[in-house]
Amino acid sequence: MRPEFLVCDEAVAALDVSIQAQVLNLFMDLRQDFNLTYLFISHDLGVVEHLSDRVLIMYLGRIVEEAPTEALFGDPNHPYTQALLAEVPRLEPGRRIFKPITGEIPSPINPPSGCHFHPRCPHAMDRCRVERPALRPIGPGRFSACHLNDEARG
C-alpha cells in the first residue's frame, strides 16, 4: 500500500521489552527506507524520546506543550510535562526521590474549569481556575499552554 503517514496508537505498549526493542528498530528502519511519517501515540516517554523528532504532550484532551524532542526532554516548560519527566526511570547512579503528581486525574466528561491541570499543579494561581491558557510560542518551534509564561514575560 506504500503509505506516507502512519498513526501508531500505543503500538508497542503490550509487548515484552525485548520484542519492543526489535519492533522499535523495525519502525526506525521502515521510516528511513520508505521516508515515512509516524504519529506515534504512547504513554512510554522513553519510547517517545527514542523515536520522535517532535513531541506533543496532552492532558485531558488538550495539547499543553509541543517542542522538538531534545528541547522538550532537556528543558520541559509546562508543569505537567515537568512532572511527567521527573517520574521517568533513568540509568543514573545514586538514589532518586520520585515525586508523584498529586491528586486523581479528573473526569474528561466534566473537566476542571480554566486550566484542566490546575487542581494538581503546584503553581496554580487564581487565574488558572477561571481562564484557559492558550497554546503560545515560547521559543523556536516550541509552544506551551501555561499562564506562568505570561507572568515571566511580564
Ligand code: SF4
Ligand atoms: S496555567 Fe496555571 S494551573 Fe495550568 S499549568 Fe500553568 S501554572 Fe499550572
